[in-house]
Amino acid sequence: MSHNSSTKEEIDGYIKVDQYNEEHVSRIASHYTDILASLGEDPSREGLLKTPERVAKALQFLTHGYNIDAAAVLKGAMFEEDYSQMVVVKDIEVYSMCEHHMLPFFGKAHIAYIPNGHIVGLSKIPRVVDIFARRLQVQERLTNEIRDCIQETLNPVGVAVVMECKHMCMAMRGVQKQNSVTTTSAFTGAFENDVTRSEFLRLITATLS
Ligand SMILES: Nc1nc2c(ncn2[C@@H]2O[C@H](COP(=O)(O)OP(=O)(O)OP(=O)(O)O)[C@@H](O)[C@H]2O)c(=O)[nH]1
Ligand SMILES: [Zn+2]
Structure with missing residues (x-):
């Protein structure tokens, strides 16, 4: 590389x-x-x-x-489209490394945006997650970086990011809690409104049958 x-x-x-x-x-x-x-x-x-x-x-x-430009990845598949409802990609696997111990943390990201004239190729959302996850990170910054990249590049009506991760530095060593999960979230625009945010949270907790 x-x-x-x-x-x-x-x-x-x-x-x-x-x-x-x-x-x-x-x-x-x-x-x-x-x-x-x-x-x-x-x-x-x-x-x-x-x-x-x-x-x-x-x-x-x-x-x-x-060394991967996440904005360039998103821009590579932006399409003009007259769709203005929430787009949700949930259960995206995340593998990252905590910057304090260089041990893995891993779990899921759930991401939504509301288009503002442009949609983005669906695969690009997990790609953006990976680009920021494949660095030394803290979960909070990872969450914010994903939100900011989508907001600044796609300029949607709003972006929502929720991440649920287990940190090996809290399981294999240190406090040794095997089952604790850390949840972080970051929102912009329409998702700062309670109703829209609740709709997103309902969609990511709903199971398909
Ligand atoms: N906020 C945040 N903290 C993290 C993350 N990953 C690891 N940490 C924490 O970083 C902290 C580093 O604290 P220190 O006291 O400097 O390190 P330490 O002595 O190894 O701490 P212990 O893990 O409690 O043994 C620990 O509390 C970790 O749990 C993360 O993604 N976000
Ligand atoms: Zn750690």
Whole structure:
């Protein structure tokens, strides 16, 4: 992956295995060799020989959102359309990493917008989620960044984002709460109105049968 330019693949939100930045991979890997030794491991034992490189590549994948322009992704599929009801995309899987411990947090995002002359290709909404999630994050900022990107790019009548995530730093270590879920939300425009917001919350909690 080039860290200096956005290829078509990067704009599409993908990183291909042959696109890792080799210079960064080898730099990160050499640090991980030290880290393994500092943990009391033997970095030269067979099972760990390729681990620093694997971790380096995994980390590049898990943070590859930094160099993708989320607004450009949305603009790539905006269509003029005379539809002015709420569009809701719910249950979008989210995998991110907390910036405090670099441990995963994961869960679901539910997103709605009310068009203002333009709709956006539906797949672009989960892509925007991924672009901001594949960075070191806190859930609150992730929620706001998704909202702001959609609002500023699509200029809809309103945007709503709700995220429900589990944080591994609260489950595997620290306070060790296995079942707690953190909910964050961010709204603009029409969703600041109680009736519209309630309609959105009703739609994301409704189950299809
Ligand atoms: N607000 C917010 N906090 C987060 C998020 N992810 C992790 N944290 C918290 O970041 C905080 C960091 O607190 P510190 O006291 O500096 O770190 P710590 O000693 O490792 O804290 P403990 O996790 O309580 O052991 C912890 O309370 C984490 O639960 C997030 O997405 N949003
Ligand atoms: Zn954390």
